[in-house]
Amino acid sequence: MDVFSFGVVLLELLSGKEAVDDEGRALWTSVGGILEGNEERKVKRMKEWMDVVFLQDTCSMESLISVMDIAIACVHRDPSKRPSMVDIVYALCKSDDLFFDISEDGLDPQVNAR
Structure with missing residues (x-):
């Protein structure tokens, strides 16, 4: 259950939306086809879906x-998957954009640092 919850939080961060909207629709139900198709289609759908x-x-x-992709895997219907x-x-x-350097001043993003 923690993995599912983590996936929901990732989706909230990426979309800028609440986990459940005012009409009771769950955010994770809207992500099914976003990453299907070629790269161009994925990018287009992501830009339409994610927080500006x-x-x-x-x-x-x-x-x-x-x-x-990680968030979608976390909210898979089958918990064993x-x-x-x-x-x-x-x-x-593994993502270059997600590395952080912990310094005396706190977390400093180190873009493309390896």
């Missing part, structure tokens, strides 16, 4: 799609 703040940010679309938290952490760490 990401369009103004320096995150790469590739990284956002990677996080979306959801990734473990270890797999999730590994997948998130």
